[in-house]
Amino acid sequence: MTSVIARTTTSVLHHHIKHCWSATRIGVSKQFANIRQTALPLPSKSIRVSTCPFGTKYSVMGKPKVVFVLGPPGSGKGTQCEKIVKEFGYTHLSAGDLLREERNREGSEFGALIEDNIKNGRIVPVEITCALLENAMNKTIQATGNDRFLIDGFPRNEDNLQGWTSKMADKVEQQFVLFFECSEQQCTERCLKRGESSGRSDDNAESLKKRFNTYINDTVAIIKHYEELQLVKKIDASASPDAVFEHVKTIFGEQK
Ligand SMILES: Nc1ncnc2c1ncn2[C@@H]1O[C@H](COP(=O)(O)OP(=O)(O)OP(=O)(O)O)[C@@H](O)[C@H]1O
Numbered sequence: 021m022t023s024v025i026a027r028t029t030t031s032v033l034h035h036h037i038k039h040c041w042s043a044t045r046i047g048v049s050k051q052f053a054n055i056r057q058t059a060l061p062l063p064s065k066s067i068r069v070s071t072c073p074f075g076t077k078y079s080v081m082g083k084p085k086v087v088f089v090l091g092p093p094g095s096g097k098g099t100q101c102e103k104i105v106k107e108f109g110y111t112h113l114s115a116g117d118l119l120r121e122e123r124n125r126e127g128s129e130f131g132a133l134i135e136d137n138i139k140n141g142r143i144v145p146v147e148i149t150c151a152l153l154e155n156a157m158n159k160t161i162q163a164t165g166n167d168r169f170l171i172d173g174f175p176r177n178e179d180n181l182q183g184w185t186s187k188m189a190d191k192v193e194q195q196f197v198l199f200f201e202c203s204e205q206q207c208t209e210r211c212l213k214r215g216e217s218s219g220r221s222d223d224n225a226e227s228l229k230k231r232f233n234t235y236i237n238d239t240v241a242i243i244k245h246y247e248e249l250q251l252v253k254k255i256d257a258s259a260s261p262d263a264v265f266e267h268v269k270t271i272f273g274e275q276k
């Protein structure tokens with residue numbers, strides 16, 4: 021069975037590499053080959069998943085389910101995602117974490133570009149971020165069979181939204197968008213505190229100002245877009261992590 025799956029994925033992989041992100045808008049499609057090499061297309065109907073060491077289980081799955089998690093820097097997206105994973109079994113994919121991982125990967129040709137954007141609170145071109153996300157989703161599905169994802173910190177601007185819509189939207193079921201609302205002052209205090217131990221190059225006052233500008237100038241419009249589609253579940257993120265999670269739980273509890 022494994023060989024059937026392997027043959028199938030290899031042939032679709034060639035197709036995928038050849039066709040995805042063809043003639044990207046920023047005109048550097050070849051540059052993304054390193055990321056795309058490992059990105060397999062998501063299943064549109066069903067997938068067989070090997071789930072246990074002593075046998076192969078057949079699992080019929082629909083499209084992977086996706087919840088976007090948005091909010092200003094430091095609003096507690098990552099903290100709440102960890103709790104959701106434990107209670108509701110989603111897989112947490114943080115766009116920021118994936119970008120930091122790619123930045124740190126030896127030989128990555130995007131390292132400098134990613135770091136420059138991160139330090140200045142700017143948004144990395146979607147071709148990179150979307151490929152990292154798709155790759156992580158496919159790896160998770162293949163390794164665990166889990167097809168429910170919290171995509172944290174994405175989409176963050178119009179470029180993210182357009183790239184996702186053209187490449188991924190048809191392949192997933194968009195459940196809703198979780199929006200953590202919190203004041204700039206409170207978020208800044210949290211990030212500066214985190215900066216004492218996080219080692220993040222953007223948890224400092226200068227970068228935080230820029231990150232907030234990007235949030236206000238670019239991300240708020242994306243949240244509005246999803247509000248118009250009635251997909252946004254807004255949460256007051258100013259309370260303690262446990263109190264915020266009480267609200268989060270009611271939202272996930274309502275899902276089938
Ligand atoms: N409700 C809360 N009250 C107080 N502190 C919190 C709360 N939620 C998270 N924190 C703390 O604030 C900091 C930022 O939280 P977290 O990393 O979850 O935010 P985030 O929205 O994912 O941030 P970023 O977008 O910058 O990655 C962390 O140090 C975390 O422990």
Ligand SMILES: Nc1ccn([C@@H]2O[C@H](COP(=O)(O)O)[C@@H](O)[C@H]2O)c(=O)n1
Nearest residue numbers: 115116137138141142143144173174176
């Ligand atoms: N869609 C995204 C998400 C993040 N970035 C960059 O990473 C930085 C850190 O993100 P966090 O979510 O971990 O705070 C962010 O400021 C951006 O520079 C991105 O480009 N695109």
